[in-house]
Amino acid sequence: MRRGVSVAILAAVLAIGFVATVEGRRGFGLNAQEKAAMEAKIDNFSFTPPTLTVATGTMVTWTNRDDIPHTVVSTDDAKTFKSKVLDTDEKFSFTFSKPGAFPYFCSIHPKMTGKVIVQ
Amino acid sequence: MSEKKNDELLHDHNHDGIDRRGFLKCMAWAGTGAFCVMKGGVLNSYSLGRMSEINTADMMGELSFVQISDSHMGFNKPANPDVAGTLKAAVDKINGLAAAPEFMLHTGDISHLSKPEEFDTVEQILKGAKPKDVFYVPGEHDVLNDDGKQFLERYGKGSKGAGWYSFEKKGVHFIGLVNVMNLKAGGLGTLGHDQLEWLEDDVKHLKKSTPIVVFAHIPLWSVYPEWGWGTEDSAQALAYLKKFGSVTVLNGHIHQTMQKVEGNVTFHTAASTAFPQPQPGKADSPGPMKVPAEQLRSVLGVTEVNYVQGQHALAVVDSTLA
Numbered sequence: 001m002r003r004g005v006s007v008a009i010l011a012a013v014l015a016i017g018f019v020a021t022v023e024g025r026r027g028f029g030l031n032a033q034e035k036a037a038m039e040a041k042i043d044n045f046s047f048t049p050p051t052l053t054v055a056t057g058t059m060v061t062w063t064n065r066d067d068i069p070h071t072v073v074s075t076d077d078a079k080t081f082k083s084k085v086l087d088t089d090e091k092f093s094f095t096f097s098k099p100g101a102f103p104y105f106c107s108i109h110p111k112m113t114g115k116v117i118v119q
Numbered sequence: 120m121s122e123k124k125n126d127e128l129l130h131d132h133n134h135d136g137i138d139r140r141g142f143l144k145c146m147a148w149a150g151t152g153a154f155c156v157m158k159g160g161v162l163n164s165y166s167l168g169r170m171s172e173i174n175t176a177d178m179m180g181e182l183s184f185v186q187i188s189d190s191h192m193g194f195n196k197p198a199n200p201d202v203a204g205t206l207k208a209a210v211d212k213i214n215g216l217a218a219a220p221e222f223m224l225h226t227g228d229i230s231h232l233s234k235p236e237e238f239d240t241v242e243q244i245l246k247g248a249k250p251k252d253v254f255y256v257p258g259e260h261d262v263l264n265d266d267g268k269q270f271l272e273r274y275g276k277g278s279k280g281a282g283w284y285s286f287e288k289k290g291v292h293f294i295g296l297v298n299v300m301n302l303k304a305g306g307l308g309t310l311g312h313d314q315l316e317w318l319e320d321d322v323k324h325l326k327k328s329t330p331i332v333v334f335a336h337i338p339l340w341s342v343y344p345e346w347g348w349g350t351e352d353s354a355q356a357l358a359y360l361k362k363f364g365s366v367t368v369l370n371g372h373i374h375q376t377m378q379k380v381e382g383n384v385t386f387h388t389a390a391s392t393a394f395p396q397p398q399p400g401k402a403d404s405p406g407p408m409k410v411p412a413e414q415l416r417s418v419l420g421v422t423e424v425n426y427v428q429g430q431h432a433l434a435v436v437d438s439t440l441a
Contacts, residue, residue, distance in 0.1 A: 045346075045404035067196040067407050069232060069263070075304040085263040087232060088196065105304035108259045111347040113304050 037061065040114070042070050042086070042106075047114030056118055059095040064088060070112065075103040082107075182289045185213050185220045185250065186334070186422040188371030189391035191260065192241045193231035198394040198407035199415060202231075203240060209392045209421045210248045212438055216423060219249045221288065226371035226389060227258025227299065227336030233265070238273055257282055258336040258372060259299040267300060283314050285321050292325055294318065296335040298350045308337030308350035315352065319359045327362050332424075334369040340379060340386045343399035348373050357384060367435070369422070373405075376420070376437045387435050390420035 036058035041048040043065045054060060062072050064086040072092050074080040080102060083092035096102065096118040106112035187209055194202050213220065223245070230237035238261075245253055255274040262270055267281055278284040281297040296318070298308035310318075322331070333339065339356065342348035350356075360366045366384040374396035379386045394407045395418040402408070410418060420439040 045406060066404075067198065069260070071263075085232060103304065107302060108263070109347055110302040110304055110306045111345070 039063065041065055042072075042112075045070075045109060045112055047072075047104075047106075047112060050113075051115045051117060053117045053119060054096060056099050057095065057097060058118070059093050060116060061091050061093040062086070063091045069108065070106045071108055072104055073107045075105055075113075182291060183218055183220045184222050184224060184288075184424050185216075186224045186226060186369050186389050186424060187213075187392055188226040188336075188389040188422075189228040189258065189374055189393055190225070190241050191228055191231040191391065191393035192237040193234055194393055194407075196394075196407060198409045199419075202393040203244065205416065205419050206241065206244050206392045207247070208416060209419070210244060212421050213423075214247075214249050220423060222250045222252035222254065223248065224293075224295075224334050224369065225253055225255045226334050226369060227256050228260040228371065228391075229255065229258070230261055231393075233261055233263040233269060235269065238269070254286070254293070254295060254334075256295045256297055256335055257299055259302070262299060267297075279317055280311075280313055283317060291330045291332055292322070294321065294331065294333045296333060296339075296356070298335050298337045298339070298353075306351055307344060307347055308335075308353075310350060310352050310356055315355050315359075318356055322359055322363075325363070328364060330365040330367075331360055331363050332367045332369065333360070336370065337372045338370040338377075338386070338388055339368050340381070342373055342377060342388070346399065346405045348399065348405075360384070367424075369424075369435075373399075374408075375418075376422075378435070385435075387422070389422040390418065390437065390439070392419050392421070395419070 036055055038052060038054050038058055038060045040052055040060055040062045042062055045066065045068075047062070052060060062083070064070050065088070067088060069085045069087045071085055072081065072083040072094075074082065081094040081104070085108070086092055096116060099118045102116040102118065104114055104116070187206075190206050191202055192206070199205060213223070225241075225245075229241050255270075257267060257270045257274075261267070262281075271278070271282055275282045278295075281300045283295055283297050285292060285294045287293070296310060296314065298310050301309060301311065303309065325331075333356075335350070337350050338348055339350050339353040357366075361383070364383060368384060368386045370386070370388045371391070373388050374391035374394065375388065375398065376390050377386075377388045394415075395410060396405050397408050408418075417439045420437055422435060422437050424435050
């Protein structure tokens with residue numbers, strides 16, 4: 001009996017935790033324009049992480065940590081996002097308001113590529 | 120000199136019939152003391168430490184010029200906090216050459232961030248050089264943010280497209296190409312359709328015996344594609360130059376000297392006047408290489424090129440700034 005109660009309590013706690021998590025995510029989504037932000041790095045001639053998965057509305061900020069300037073330019077013809085040249089420690093931010101896959105590259109060193117997946 | 124096999128050095132000591140069949144691939148790492156020399160017909164390369172071993176007569180020719188590259192004016196990181204100083208040292212080196220070169224080629228990355236003051240500083244420093252004419256092609260650092268508009272305004276007078284052009288000096292046909300525009304994700308340097316068409320037309324009327332010198336920023340041969348050190352459509356460009364007996368290709372971009380001979384074509388990259396980069400694949404990335412301050416000038420340099428009329432050969436001599 002005692003054991004049954006414990007299990008029930010544990011289940012309830014887990015359930016609440018689950019709901020809270022879901023609510024938390026929802027809240028995150030609702031206030032995305034203000035709240036959601038992700039950091040990405042440019043280091044050693046590569047984008048880190050190479051693939052970044054974010055919620056719709058997330059603002060992604062890239063920081064160039066190399067001794068050499070780089071850019072962040074979306075690969076599509078429309079150039080959905082395109083930074084100015086970023087010297088060491090300079091940043092570029094873009095808010096992804098639509099879901100989809102957004103491949104990008106450094107237009108100075110085109111071997112450097114990355115992707116943002118917006119869900 | 121018949122039936123040469125690949126990977127075999129040619130020893131046709133100048134004044135030759137120019138048999139360039141065979142293949143030479145060698146790399147010279149200025150400053151490390153390890154470098155490669157091909158004696159004779161096509162190319163001679165020495166670092167400054169060995170200049171004293173060169174017969175002065177070999178340095179004289181019908182035409183001599185200097186190649187400088189990758190000044191990166193504006194760069195101020197630990198790999199070289201004084202790129203103006205090392206460019207000045209390059210100019211001193213040029214002014215100290217036994218025979219004054221007729222002109223200079225700058226194979227791009229004049230500036231680090233395409234800032235007007237960076238270009239101004241380079242022009243100011245180069246005014247101190249004995250050769251007064253400088254022929255430029257852009258590097259990717261010279262065309263940032265404005266698709267090369269400023270570069271064309273400064274250096275593009277009389278050029279076509281993104282800044283390509285040709286000119287003649289004492290019977291040698293020089294061709295400046297641009298391979299740093301419209302780079303595609305995951306790709307290499309690009310010449311593009313319009314430039315290739317222009318090139319085909321530009322050389323069509325020339326005699327096969329005309330020595331050709333092509334200069335461009337990114338190497339026109341596959342040095343190390345993993346780091347973007349090559350040009351996607353360079354094979355097409357070289358196909359248009361096949362008929363010529365002597366073709367020399369001068370590039371920058373990789374901040375180290377390297378030579379390769381393939382058929383009638385000698386490829387050569389120049390050291391940077393600003394900072395060295397690692398050997399292909401010998402580092403995680405091609406970023407600036409930090410070397411002890413006292414060694415820096417031994418890995419920077421200028422390239423002097425001598426053309427001796429009637430011999431169809433260009434002797435390329437690399438000097439370090441030490």
